[in-house]
Amino acid sequence: MNAPLLIARRDLTELARGGRLYWMGGLLLVLLVTSLAVGWQRQRESQGERARAQALDYADWLAQPERHPHDAAHQGMHVFKPEAALSIVDPGIAPYVGSTLWLRAHRQTEVKFRPAQDATGLMRFGSLSAAWVLQLLGPLLVIVLGFAALSGEREQGTLRQTLSLGVSMREVLWGKALALAAMLALLLVPAGLAAAPAVLLSAEPGARADAALRLAGLAAAYALYLTAFVFLVLAVSAWATSSRLSLVCLLGLWVALVLVLPRLLADASRAWVPSESRREFDRHLGADLGAATQQAWTDRFGAGKPFGSGVPLSQWGAGLRVHDQAGYGVMDRHFDALWDSYARQQELQGWAGVLSPTIAVRALSMGLAGTDFDEHRAFSTAAEAQRRLMQDLISDDLVEHADGHGEQHFTYRAARELWARVPPFEYRPASAEVALGRNLQSVALLLGAAVFWVVIAHAAVARRSHG
Amino acid sequence: MLSPRKDLLRVVRHELRVLAADRSLWVVSALLVLLCAYALANGLDHSRARDRARADALLEQAAASDALRASWRRVMTRQEPPDPWANPTDPSLVGSGLATRYATLPTAPLAPLALGQSDMLPDSYAVTTASRVEFMYDSEIENPWNLLTGRFDLAFVITYLLPLFVLGWSYNLLASEREQGTLRLLLSQPVRLGAVVAAKVAVRAAVLGVGCAALPLAALLALGAPLRGPAGLGLLAGAGALIAAYALFWFALAVLVDALARSSALGALVLVSSWVLLVLVVPVALSLGAALASPAPSRAELATETRTITAQSLARFADEFGSDYRHVHDPELLLPKNGRFEVPARLRAFFRASHELDSRLELALAAFDTQLAGQQAIVDRLGVLSPAIVVHEALAALAGNGTSRYQQFQFQVAAFHAEWRRFFQPRISEGLAITEADLDVLPRFVWVEQAPASLAKETLSSLLALLAAAALVAFAARRALARYPVA
Numbered sequence: 019m020n021a022p023l024l025i026a027r028r029d030l031t032e033l034a035r036g037g038r039l040y041w042m043g044g045l046l047l048v049l050l051v052t053s054l055a056v057g058w059q060r061q062r063e064s065q066g067e068r069a070r071a072q073a074l075d076y077a078d079w080l081a082q083p084e085r086h087p088h089d090a091a092h093q094g095m096h097v098f099k100p101e102a103a104l105s106i107v108d109p110g111i112a113p114y115v116g117s118t119l120w121l122r123a124h125r126q127t128e129v130k131f132r133p134a135q136d137a138t139g140l141m142r143f144g145s146l147s148a149a150w151v152l153q154l155l156g157p158l159l160v161i162v163l164g165f166a167a168l169s170g171e172r173e174q175g176t177l178r179q180t181l182s183l184g185v186s187m188r189e190v191l192w193g194k195a196l197a198l199a200a201m202l203a204l205l206l207v208p209a210g211l212a213a214a215p216a217v218l219l220s221a222e223p224g225a226r227a228d229a230a231l232r233l234a235g236l237a238a239a240y241a242l243y244l245t246a247f248v249f250l251v252l253a254v255s256a257w258a259t260s261s262r263l264s265l266v267c268l269l270g271l272w273v274a275l276v277l278v279l280p281r282l283l284a285d286a287s288r289a290w291v292p293s294e295s296r297r298e299f300d301r302h303l304g305a306d307l308g309a310a311t312q313q314a315w316t317d318r319f320g321a322g323k324p325f326g327s328g329v330p331l332s333q334w335g336a337g338l339r340v341h342d343q344a345g346y347g348v349m350d351r352h353f354d355a356l357w358d359s360y361a362r363q364q365e366l367q368g369w370a371g372v373l374s375p376t377i378a379v380r381a382l383s384m385g386l387a388g389t390d391f392d393e394h395r396a397f398s399t400a401a402e403a404q405r406r407l408m409q410d411l412i413s414d415d416l417v418e419h420a421d422g423h424g425e426q427h428f429t430y431r432a433a434r435e436l437w438a439r440v441p442p443f444e445y446r447p448a449s450a451e452v453a454l455g456r457n458l459q460s461v462a463l464l465l466g467a468a469v470f471w472v473v474i475a476h477a478a479v480a481r482r483s484h485g
Numbered sequence: 486m487l488s489p490r491k492d493l494l495r496v497v498r499h500e501l502r503v504l505a506a507d508r509s510l511w512v513v514s515a516l517l518v519l520l521c522a523y524a525l526a527n528g529l530d531h532s533r534a535r536d537r538a539r540a541d542a543l544l545e546q547a548a549a550s551d552a553l554r555a556s557w558r559r560v561m562t563r564q565e566p567p568d569p570w571a572n573p574t575d576p577s578l579v580g581s582g583l584a585t586r587y588a589t590l591p592t593a594p595l596a597p598l599a600l601g602q603s604d605m606l607p608d609s610y611a612v613t614t615a616s617r618v619e620f621m622y623d624s625e626i627e628n629p630w631n632l633l634t635g636r637f638d639l640a641f642v643i644t645y646l647l648p649l650f651v652l653g654w655s656y657n658l659l660a661s662e663r664e665q666g667t668l669r670l671l672l673s674q675p676v677r678l679g680a681v682v683a684a685k686v687a688v689r690a691a692v693l694g695v696g697c698a699a700l701p702l703a704a705l706l707a708l709g710a711p712l713r714g715p716a717g718l719g720l721l722a723g724a725g726a727l728i729a730a731y732a733l734f735w736f737a738l739a740v741l742v743d744a745l746a747r748s749s750a751l752g753a754l755v756l757v758s759s760w761v762l763l764v765l766v767v768p769v770a771l772s773l774g775a776a777l778a779s780p781a782p783s784r785a786e787l788a789t790e791t792r793t794i795t796a797q798s799l800a801r802f803a804d805e806f807g808s809d810y811r812h813v814h815d816p817e818l819l820l821p822k823n824g825r826f827e828v829p830a831r832l833r834a835f836f837r838a839s840h841e842l843d844s845r846l847e848l849a850l851a852a853f854d855t856q857l858a859g860q861q862a863i864v865d866r867l868g869v870l871s872p873a874i875v876v877h878e879a880l881a882a883l884a885g886n887g888t889s890r891y892q893q894f895q896f897q898v899a900a901f902h903a904e905w906r907r908f909f910q911p912r913i914s915e916g917l918a919i920t921e922a923d924l925d926v927l928p929r930f931v932w933v934e935q936a937p938a939s940l941a942k943e944t945l946s947s948l949l950a951l952l953a954a955a956a957l958v959a960f961a962a963r964r965a966l967a968r969y970p971v972a
Contacts, residue, residue: 042758049766056773064785071785078796085799089806093796096788114605114629118788130622131788132605134632136781136853138860139602139881139888140874142635143768150769158761162754262750266653269757277645281637285527288631296607296626297538323568327812360628367630391630 021185025193030200033163042162043205049151050209057106057147058216065220068098068117076442084431086420087412088338094122097404097443099129099397102388103221103229107213107236108149110389113141119398121405121443123412124342125307126349129398148213149383152206152240153376154276157247161268163201164251166261167194168479173261187479191252195475198248206244210237231450235386242464243379249471256478275374283370283377287363294356303352307345314344331427335416342409349402357395364391371463378467382460385453392456397445404443411439492676496684504688509654517650517696524639525701528597529708531636535592535608542587542609549585554924560820561921567819569812574821574919576912577832579927580614586905588612588898588930593885594711595720598701599640599877601886605632612902612930614909616839618791618846621895621902639701640880643728644873645764647697651689651735652756658685658740659969660749678966686736690729698728716937723944724883730951731876737958744965767871771864779859782852794845798838805834821918828913836913840906854892861888869950879947882940890935901930 033039075096082090099117116129134141144150168190171177180190214233221229251268258264294302315324318340322328329337364381371378384390420430454461504510557573559565572578589609596603607625635641659682662668671681702721706712712721739756746752799806812818818827868874881887908928911917 038754045758045762045766052770056777067783067785071789074789075792078793082796083800085803086806089799089803092806093792093799096792098785098788111629111633114632118784120788120792128623128626131784132624133781134605135622135624136784136857137776138772138857138864139878140768140772140775140864142602143765143772143874143877144635146769146773154765155761158757162757166750262657262753265750265753269649269653273646273649278637280634281641284628284631284634285637288628293628294626295534295538296623297542297609299626323570325570326568327816356626360630363628364630391628394629 021189022193022196025180025185025190026196026200029167029194029197033197033201038162039201042159043201046151046155046159047205047209049146049155050148050206051212053146053148053151054106054209054213054216057109058220060109061101061103061106061220064117065101068100071096072098072443079440080434080437082434082437084433086428086430087415087432087436088123090432090437091123091409091412094120094405095408095440095443096120097401097445099394100445100447102393102447103217103225104232104236104387105389106216106220107147107233108383108387108389109145109147110149110384110387111391111394112389113137113145115391115394119401121401121408123409125345126353126402126405129394129401148209149380149387152243153380153383156202156240156244157272157276157376159205160198160202160244160247160251161265161272164194164198164248165255165265165268167198167252168255169258169261169264170255188476191256191475191479194252195248198251199245202244202248206240228450232386232388232453235450235454236383239379239382239386239461239464242468243375246375246464246467246471249468249475253471253475253478256475257481276376279370279374280367280377280380283367284363287366290366291359291362293359293363299352299356303349306348306352310348311341311344314340330425332421332424334427335413335418335421338416339410339413342406342413346406353398353402357391360391361395365459368459368463371460371467375464375467378460378463382457382464385457385460386450388447388453390456393447393453396448400445401443404440408440411436492680493684493687496676496681497688500685500688510692513650513654514692514696517693518700520642520646521639521697521701522704524637524642525597525704527636528600528638531600531603531638532592532596535596535603539589539591539608542589546585546587549583550924550927553579553584554921557919557921557924566816569819572819574826575819575828575832576826576909576917576919577614577828577836579919579923580905580909580913581832581835582611582613584924584927586612586927586930588894588901588932590891590894590932593883593890594709594717595705595724595884596886597705597709597884598638598724599880599884599886600636600638601640601881601884602888602891603886604636606891610898612898612905614836614839614906614913616842616846617850617899617902618842619839621899639697640877640884643697643731643880644877647693647728647732648735648760648764648873650693650697651732652739652753652760654689654693655686655736655739655743656753656756657743657749658682659743660746660752664749678969679963682740682966686740690732690736693732694729697732698725719937719941720883723941723948724880726948727876727879727883727944727951730948730955731872734872734951734955734958737955737962741958741962741965744962744969763871764873768874768877771867771870771874774867775860775863778863779856781856782849787846787849787853790849791842791846794842795838798834798841802834802838805830824918824920825916826918828916833913836909840910854896857888857892861892869954872951872954875947875950879944882943893935894932897933898930901928904928 079090079093079095082093097119099119101112101117105112113134114132116131118131119129120127144154166173168177171180177190181187214230217229217233218226250271254268254271255261255264258267311324315322315337319329319333319337324341325334325337367377368381371381381390385392415432415436416427416430419432420427423430448456553573556571560567560573567574570578571583573583587609592603592608604627605625607623610620610623612620657664659668659678662671672678702725706717706721709717711717738759742752742755742759743749746755864874864878868878878887882889905928912919912923
């Protein structure tokens with residue numbers, strides 16, 4: 019057997035005898051299993067609920083009696099964001115974005131009902147999920163298991179003995195890394211295997227391959243993430259003059275990288291790319307919508323206020339079409355600007371993945387799980403497209419049928435066939451490949467972090483005398 | 486032997502000399518002051534933006550009010566024909582948006598201390614006669630990624646980082662002296678072990694206390710005028726006492742573990758694990774437990790119910806929803822006659838439909854409040870499991886940014902919405918035109934602050950919980966110290 023393997027085996031035996039692995043590892047495992055179970059239950063419940071509600075909603079839409087189409091647009095339809103199968107592992111921003119949209123006449127609305135609004139202030143400590151456990155506590159476990167890996171041996175003089183046997187420092191490093199990796203695998207692989215059937219069962223039958231791909235991607239991402247921390251820990255352990263110093267430095271680094279830096283970055287990105295508050299957004303959107311519809315109205319009908327006395331009822335449908343369509347561009351511009359500001363903020367923060375692998379893995383994990391902002395934005399856009407489809411069908415129908423009634427415009431009743439011309443809303447989340455493509459920045463940074471810490475660890479063992 | 490007080494003072498003096506010579510005192514203090522200053526600046530910035538937004542909303546309300554009155558006068562003196570969509574004499578239009586009404590929540594004097602829920606829940610709602618469903622479920626728009634990350638406020642520094650400063654600085658109070666062999670030397674002097682520990686803790690506690698309680702609170706006092714006065718000083722004292730009690734708990738824990746652990750490295754590990762457990766794990770676990778024990782009703786079902794009721798109203802009022810365009814031929818219809826105004830059937834139907842929606846949803850909406858209150862009760866009861874929860878929640882409450890104040894705000898907004906509706910209901914259903922006198926007496930939202938006594942009681946009970954936890958651990962530490970092997 020070669021030296022790294024021997025060293026790894028010895029370390030594993032030694033750690034198996036100590037209490038650290040059982041306490042810290044056990045805690046992590048309990049949390050991981052609990053969070054997966056809770057995530058699975060939540061995912062199943064809300065996915066079923068949303069699918070039922072949406073089917074019911076569409077059935078009600080189709081069952082409308084003969085009525086004026088604009089009344090149908092006031093009833094509108096609800097659409098619900100499907101809950102990603104991988105939200106079992108990483109719910110991402112789900113607690114802070116809604117899942118329900120009421121598509122109705124006149125105006126694009128926001129996705130409502132954020133789960134965090136139905137929770138206490140404790141939600142702000144974080145929500146228990148496998149991703150939370152792995153991102154926050156995973157590195158801590160590596161630290162607790164590995165802070166004395168090299169410094170401890172040096173203190174006890176066993177490192178010198180090992181080296182005297184002709185083993186190189188590099189081999190010792192890889193042996194230690196192997197031991198840490200094996201211990202992490204011991205804990206995490208069973209959890210991953212437990213998650214796999216839950217994820218696959220939760221996915222739509224047609225999307226199981228995609229879910230499997232995403233899960234494999236997540237496993238790889240967290241493996242890279244923990245690898246970066248394994249070598250970071252070994253680098254510090256090699257560099258530190260004592261195990262105590264190693265522990266203190268590592269914990270300090272952990273606090274800085276995992277707890278403090280993300281918050282600082284959020285502030286910095288907000289300062290760099292300001293985003294509008296609700297009041298500002300509503301006011302600007304309202305003003306621009308007013309101006310655009312007025313302009314479109316003037317262009318189409320000459321002077322006069324929208325729906326004022328200047329336009330006869332024989333053109334009410336045409337007026338509605340002008341009014342609605344004038345708003346589309348304005349709404350796109352405002353929502354895009356808002357969402358772009360969020361995307362820019364996140365991208366800026368993403369670059370700090372150079373410093374903290376936690377930031378890189380967080381974005382990648384949400385992206386692969388399909389619970390990130392890109393996915394939310396895609397859903398919102400698709401829902402708005404459905405709303406416009408409904409709205410345009412209705413105003414076209416009014417122009418075609420009701421405007422001919424002249425002054426009796428509002429006596430027009432559309433036949434039921436019109437409702438069926440609005441197709442059911444079906445949102446297909448992006449594929450795993452697309453999700454990966456959106457997160458190449460994080461992939462590169464995570465890979466970079468792993469390589470960086472491997473190199474630093476090598477430099478640390480090479481520089482230090484080990485007597 | 487010297488008296489215990491002189492005993493203590495002597496060790497304090499000695500400890501101060503040792504610490505001052507050590508760079509760690511300066512580094513720790515500088516870092517702490519820096520973190521606190523940054524957190525406070527962040528908090529001030531955020532609450533000032535909230536103040537500006539509120540002032541802005543009130544200004545907009547006043548301007549809209551003036552514009553409405555001016556437009557009313559022009560219409561009534563026939564200087565201009567009424568706009569059918571913005572007719573100031575039409576009660577249904579005045580109630581549904583022409584008279585802009587904001588219900589706003591003022592920031593509390595200590596708002597910069599803990600941002601709490603203020604980045605997520607709105608501070609103001611534009612109230613109209615439309616259904617509550619239309620506006621009450623809006624939230625502040627903020628990047629969800631940032632909401633998930635959390636804010637860097639003083640409450641964060643205190644809840645998460647202060648314990649680490651305490652632990653980092655005192656995990657080896659005795660172990661290091663013992664490991665270096667200086668403990669025997671120290672105890673060969675006429676001092677007791679308890680006094681040595683107390684003195685070491687006192688010196689560290691003083692530095693940390695100045696850094697993260699006295700300085701930031703003094704800065705708030707200097708910057709925030711509403712804090713001057715007995716009530717403000719009471720709030721500051723409450724915050725200071727909470728922070729001190731929280732730090733005390735961690736000091737007691739450090740001493741206990743120090744007295745029991747065989748080595749300083751083992752002690753450090755145990756302390757870090759306790760921190761992880763109490764600050765990271767217990768809060769998320771309790772949050773989850775509360776949500777499972779008192780789950781929020783389904784929002785998807787609420788959405789379905791809302792739409793079903795709306796559809797039923799639309800069907801029932803179908804005949805009235807056809808827009809009333811008689812004014813095109815008869816503009817006089819838009820003007821009141823003898824104080825009466827014929828509210829267009831469509832608008833009357835909207836008013837009735839939204840009223841019906843609210844009254845039929847009342848039970849469903851109340852269920853959300855009940856369940857959230859249930860979660861809060863669990864958190865209040867079991868929060869004592871972790872001092873981090875106690876201090877975090879108590880600071881948010883003192884800062885006026887806690888869940889319960891926001892919930893109170895929503896209750897008051899809902900009540901104001903009902904009042905607003907009651908004002909317009911007879912005018913719309915009986916067709917009474919809006920008079921100039923009406924414009925003077927339009928309901929206004931007045932926020933009723935939580936009684937200071939009840940906030941004081943809450944803070945006191947949190948403080949007692951923290952002190953009890955600290956006392957319990959300190960008691961155990963004292964017993965452990967009595968058996969401490971000096972050699």
